[in-house]
Amino acid sequence: MVKICCIGAGYVGGPTMAVIALKCPDIEVAVVDISVPRINAWNSDQLPIYEPGLEDVVKQCRGKNLFFSTDVEKHVCEADIVFVSVNTPTKTRGLGAGKAADLTYWESAARMIADVSKSDKIVVEKSTVPVKTAEAIEKILTHNSKGINFQILSNPEFLAEGTAIEDLFKPDRVLIGGRETPEGQKAIKTLKDVYAHWVPEENIITTNLWSAELSKLAANAFLAQRISSVNAMSALCEATGANVTEVSYAIGKDTRIGSKFLNPSVGFGGSCFQKDILNLVYICECNGLPEVAEYWRQVIKINDYQKSRFVNRIVASMFNTVSNKKIAVLGFAFKKDTGDTRETPAIDVCKGLLGDKARLSIYDPQVTEDQIQRDLSMNKFDWDHPLHLQPMSPSTVKQVSVVWDAYVATKDAHGVCILTEWNEFKTLDYQKIYDNMQKPAFIFDGRNVVDAEKLREIGFIVYSIGKPLDAWLKDMPAVA
Ligand code: UDX
Numbered sequence: 001m002v003k004i005c006c007i008g009a010g011y012v013g014g015p016t017m018a019v020i021a022l023k024c025p026d027i028e029v030a031v032v033d034i035s036v037p038r039i040n041a042w043n044s045d046q047l048p049i050y051e052p053g054l055e056d057v058v059k060q061c062r063g064k065n066l067f068f069s070t071d072v073e074k075h076v077c078e079a080d081i082v083f084v085s086v087n088t089p090t091k092t093r094g095l096g097a098g099k100a101a102d103l104t105y106w107e108s109a110a111r112m113i114a115d116v117s118k119s120d121k122i123v124v125e126k127s128t129v130p131v132k133t134a135e136a137i138e139k140i141l142t143h144n145s146k147g148i149n150f151q152i153l154s155n156p157e158f159l160a161e162g163t164a165i166e167d168l169f170k171p172d173r174v175l176i177g178g179r180e181t182p183e184g185q186k187a188i189k190t191l192k193d194v195y196a197h198w199v200p201e202e203n204i205i206t207t208n209l210w211s212a213e214l215s216k217l218a219a220n221a222f223l224a225q226r227i228s229s230v231n232a233m234s235a236l237c238e239a240t241g242a243n244v245t246e247v248s249y250a251i252g253k254d255t256r257i258g259s260k261f262l263n264p265s266v267g268f269g270g271s272c273f274q275k276d277i278l279n280l281v282y283i284c285e286c287n288g289l290p291e292v293a294e295y296w297r298q299v300i301k302i303n304d305y306q307k308s309r310f311v312n313r314i315v316a317s318m319f320n321t322v323s324n325k326k327i328a329v330l331g332f333a334f335k336k337d338t339g340d341t342r343e344t345p346a347i348d349v350c351k352g353l354l355g356d357k358a359r360l361s362i363y364d365p366q367v368t369e370d371q372i373q374r375d376l377s378m379n380k381f382d383w384d385h386p387l388h389l390q391p392m393s394p395s396t397v398k399q400v401s402v403v404w405d406a407y408v409a410t411k412d413a414h415g416v417c418i419l420t421e422w423n424e425f426k427t428l429d430y431q432k433i434y435d436n437m438q439k440p441a442f443i444f445d446g447r448n449v450v451d452a453e454k455l456r457e458i459g460f461i462v463y464s465i466g467k468p469l470d471a472w473l474k475d476m477p478a479v480a
Pocket residue numbers: 157158159160161162220223227260261262263264265266267268269270271272273334335336
């Protein structure tokens with residue numbers, strides 16, 4: 001029986017291994033992590049992450065061929081294939097701060113693998129890493145190998161949160177990069193055989209190591225670039241009276257462009273896009289390509305611009321001040337169907353509003369109060385982020401309340417901002433919300449989820465990203 005061990009029981013490691021266990025009953029899969037609460041949660045009825053369909057998959061295999069454990073060394077030692085799916089945050093200090101990936105966790109994982117191994121192993125990079133990381137990892141492993149053969153593969157994961165199980169069941173492609181040596185090719189074949197249990201062969205792409213590593217960064221950069229492109233268009237649409245939804249539809253009909261990922265928003269978030277682009281920018285700079293670096297940096301600049309633009313629009317339309325006004329924030333997660341808040345645009349928007357002394361009442365169906373308070377008080381690395389200035393002072397924190405009901409959040413509010421596209425926000429009783437709000441009552445829809453016309457009939461002043469502005473908003477232009 002092939003044994004797989006995955007170091008890191010996070011958003012990628014957990015669901016990916018659960019699906020491998022489900023689809024490969026002949027393989028034993030152990031997911032290990034040093035965090036005891038995290039592993040306990042994976043072994044309980046309350047999984048540590050919210051992902052549609054995940055619980056079902058875990059329940060079918062847990063205790064049979066899927067195990068969650070903190071005994072990292074034992075499982076690594078026993079495994080034939082070791083996936084490494086640990087955090088690679090952006091460095092906040094030292095060389096490359098704000099751009100380069102922090103490989104501390106990766107390096108210690110590699111040293112530990114070398115230390116505890118007694119048999120040959122295939123080591124698989126699962127977390128997104130800078131190009132040529134595999135080479136560095138290979139060096140650590142071979143210099144500490146004690147005669148053991150380690151083969152390094154890059155097998156980036158393309159799943160998106162909220163649809164992880166669906167994406168893992170039917171991936172557009174599986175990408176495996178390895179050395180072009182006979183041993184490298186043999187390792188590729190071993191991993192390919194795992195995926196071939198359920199992924200059609202023609203969808204399993206094999207490349208060299210660097211192509212696989214770079215493809216992951218490139219895929220995320222292209223996806224983020226599409227969003228920044230449509231968001232840039234949304235600003236132009238508002239200025240000219242065009243409707244961004246119509247523009248997106250019209251251009252998406254061109255099969256060369258395609259219709260997916262053209263939804264305007266208050267900005268993209270999530271753990272990958274910004275981090276991977278910053279990483280790409282750094283790699284370009286290190287390779288003497290400042291023009292290419294600048295090109296990709298613009299994708300993040302537009303994303304930051306979109307968030308500031310949204311805040312400016314709110315403040316400008318409410319008579320240029322939100323000081324002491326209650327603003328309801330509906331949605332805090334970076335997208336619907338996840339409780340994840342990493343890099344969520346809500347953080348910047350809330351900080352921008354708090355900077356103008358608003359009182360915020362925040363509701364998200366999946367994000368806890370603790371998480372929101374932590375996100376808002378954290379001092380983020382200031383990479384050119386106009387809104388990420390200082391950590392919030394205790395008095396600012398008092399301006400934030402987190403509630404468990406959209407109606408409580410909106411009661412007596414002057415304005416409502418929709419920052420995540422949760423389905424339930426489409427069907428709220430907006431008449432009731434309007435009746436309980438201060439007047440004029442504003443809705444700023446950062447995800448274009450509400451029916452603006454219907455809300456206008458109720459009496460709201462509505463701002464929808466990239467849509468023609470109502471007379472009120474036209475009269476109150478946002479000053480940049
Ligand atoms: C992304 C990639 O899609 C995935 O392949 C990769 O493995 C990890 O990064 P994820 O971050 O989970 O996945 O979510 P995704 O659905 O890509 O959305 C990212 C952000 O872009 C979200 O904030 C989302 O709301 C936003 N978005 C997405 C838009 O603003 N408009 C769109 O049209 C699509």
